[in-house]
Amino acid sequence: MAEIQRVGDLELDQDLAYQQREWRAQRIGWAVLGLLIVAASLGLMGPGLFNKATLQGDGVQLEIPRTQRYWAPAQVQFVLSADASAGEHVRLWLSQGFLGSVQVQQITPQPESVTATADGQTYLFRRAPEQPMTVSFDVTTQQVGLVRGEARRDDRPPLLFSQFVFP
Amino acid sequence: MDAILRAVAIYVFMLLVFRVAGRRTLGQMTSFDFVLLLIVAEATQQALLGEDFSLTNAVLVISTLIGIDIALSVLKDRSPRVDRLIDGLPLVILENGKPFEDRMRRARIDVSDILESARENQRLERLEQIKYAVLERSGNISIISKE
Numbered sequence: 197m198a199e200i201q202r203v204g205d206l207e208l209d210q211d212l213a214y215q216q217r218e219w220r221a222q223r224i225g226w227a228v229l230g231l232l233i234v235a236a237s238l239g240l241m242g243p244g245l246f247n248k249a250t251l252q253g254d255g256v257q258l259e260i261p262r263t264q265r266y267w268a269p270a271q272v273q274f275v276l277s278a279d280a281s282a283g284e285h286v287r288l289w290l291s292q293g294f295l296g297s298v299q300v301q302q303i304t305p306q307p308e309s310v311t312a313t314a315d316g317q318t319y320l321f322r323r324a325p326e327q328p329m330t331v332s333f334d335v336t337t338q339q340v341g342l343v344r345g346e347a348r349r350d351d352r353p354p355l356l357f358s359q360f361v362f363p
Numbered sequence: 364m365d366a367i368l369r370a371v372a373i374y375v376f377m378l379l380v381f382r383v384a385g386r387r388t389l390g391q392m393t394s395f396d397f398v399l400l401l402i403v404a405e406a407t408q409q410a411l412l413g414e415d416f417s418l419t420n421a422v423l424v425i426s427t428l429i430g431i432d433i434a435l436s437v438l439k440d441r442s443p444r445v446d447r448l449i450d451g452l453p454l455v456i457l458e459n460g461k462p463f464e465d466r467m468r469r470a471r472i473d474v475s476d477i478l479e480s481a482r483e484n485q486r487l488e489r490l491e492q493i494k495y496a497v498l499e500r501s502g503n504i505s506i507i508s509k510e
Contacts, residue, residue, distance in 0.1 A: 225383030
C-alpha cells in the first residue's frame, strides 16, 4: 500500500506541485474549448460564417460547404448560366465519388430524368435557355473524411470540388 | 464497430471535458448544473446511438462504456499516476480557520462555499471553528472541526 502523506494532523494525498500542473492544464483546456467554439462559429467545423465555398466551372457555379458534419443536412447549389444557343434541356452530371458519400433528400427543381452512368449520375432538367438556373441538392452526409467530387454541365469540362466531413 | 468507436470517443471526450471544467462543476449541483447535465445527457445520447436504435446497438454501447469504466478502475488501482490523472487529488483549502486564498481562487471556491459545507456537515457557525477544510476529489468540501 502506498504511503499516505501527512499535512498537519491530516493523513492526505495532497501534492501541491501536481495540483499546480493540473490547474495549468485546466486553463489550457479552457483555451482549447474556447478555440473550438470560435472555430465552429466561423464555420471551420460545419455551418458558420466562412463555411460556404463558391467554385466556378464552365457554365456552372457551385456553392458548397467547405466542411460538414457526419449525418448532418446540407445544401449543395449549382447555378447554371444562361445559354441562348442551348435547347430547353440541360444535363448536370455528378460523380459517384460525391453521390456515394451523401444521401440525396431532395432536388429542386425536380429533374425530368436521372440516368446512371459508369461513374456517376446525369440529371436532366428543363429550363429557359435565356435565363440562369439554380439547382439545389438537399443532402445528408454519410461519409467521414475528405470527400472529392466532380460536376459537369452537358459535355463541358468537369468542375472538381471537395469538402471535409467531421465525424 | 461504429457503436464501439462512438462509445469510446464520447467517454474519453466527457472525461476530458469534465476534468477541464474542474471539480466544482461536478461537486455542487445547483439548478443550473442539473439543467446542464440533462442537456449534456441528451446531446450525448444522439452521438452515441446515431441512427441505429436497435437493441443490439444499445447493448454494444452500454457494454463498451461499462467495459471502459472497469478497465479504468483496474488501471487506477494499479497505477497511482493514472489514478491522480483521472480523479485528481484532495486539496487542503483552509487550516485552523485561515483560508488559503490562492488555492481557493484557482479552484474557484470562496469562503461562503466552505461555510455552507461547515453548516451542513458539522453545524459550525464560524471559520475559526474549522480545523481543516479539504476540497475532495469529488468536488465536495469536507470539514474537520476543532475539538
